[in-house]
Amino acid sequence: MSAPAIEVAGLGKTYGSVTALDGIDFEVPRGTILGLLGPNASGKTTTVSILATLQRPSAGTARIDGHEVTAEPDRVRELISLTGQYAALMEGLTAAENLSFFGRLTGLRGAAVARRTGELVDLFDLGEVASRRVGQLSGGMRRRVDIAAALVTRPSVLFLDEPTTGLDPRSRTAVWETVATLREQGITVLLTTQYLEEADRLADSIVMLGSGRVVAAGTPEQLKSAAGAPTCELTVGPRSDPDAVAALLTGFTLLDRTDTGALAVRAPDGMGTVADVIGVLRAAEVDVADIGLRRPSLDDVFLQLTDAG
Known part of the structure; x- marks a missing residue:
């Protein structure tokens, strides 16, 4: 070698x-x-x-x-x-x-x-x-x-x-x-x-x-991967109250809201978690403007591990 x-x-x-x-x-x-x-x-x-x-x-x-x-x-x-x-x-x-x-x-x-x-x-x-x-x-x-x-x-x-x-x-x-x-x-x-x-x-x-x-x-x-599990992030539509929607998601690990105000829950099962969240929101007829899976980026690693944050 x-x-x-x-x-x-x-x-x-x-x-x-x-x-x-x-x-x-x-x-x-x-x-x-x-x-x-x-x-x-x-x-x-x-x-x-x-x-x-x-x-x-x-x-x-x-x-x-x-x-x-x-x-x-x-x-x-x-x-x-x-x-x-x-x-x-x-x-x-x-x-x-x-x-x-x-x-x-x-x-x-x-x-x-x-x-x-x-x-x-x-x-x-x-x-x-x-x-x-x-x-x-x-x-x-x-x-x-x-x-x-x-x-x-x-x-x-x-x-x-x-x-x-x-x-x-x-x-x-x-x-x-x-x-x-x-x-x-x-x-x-x-x-x-x-x-x-x-x-x-x-x-x-x-x-x-x-x-x-x-x-x-x-x-x-x-x-x-070391920076943590991916998250499911969702933005509610104008007909829904973000606080009320957050209360619906108590079965998930709710995280702090993002800089844009989106709700976020930990998604250890990736798209499986997203599907579960969508099921809860659909049953409650929540107005959702956007929802998706966000994986950790190198920016997250950088801010966690260096003096940049």
């Missing part, structure tokens, strides 16, 4: 009296996407900086493809690539010229840099914009070019630090599709994000940080 692409054990980082990381542990299997989540100042950026050899840890170890980041930083840098929150491109150059430039920076020359540029243009479907200056491209397309540039060296591990910050929903979706293709190429991705939907959609596994510690880890489904 091959070693994980990323191994973190007891990783700590202090700045004087401030503890940024307090002994975190996690592993990332090869060819998977890890979502690293947490509120501001939780330790996400510090973790990425250490893994990318930009900072030295105060304690613990971190390995990339089995190579320790402190003892073998040069070898680790050959294996990784990093994109920050904003595209690091030259807006006066075309998309293809940017890719060629980054290729030459990494030592490619002549036919090799042209070949790699062509491969990345095809891989990221950049043909229509390859000859356009980056400054003329949309935010989402610039981000796609930026991610393509990070892959010039064919890294084993790619760090994406909040890759969709500031993008509109359409551009964000396009970047998500781009990131998903990286898994198909066998590239291991560590993704930091503030968008819970982004992590839910892209990540094979998630590590949540809070105050420099790991507060939860697992697959998105595991974390959502």
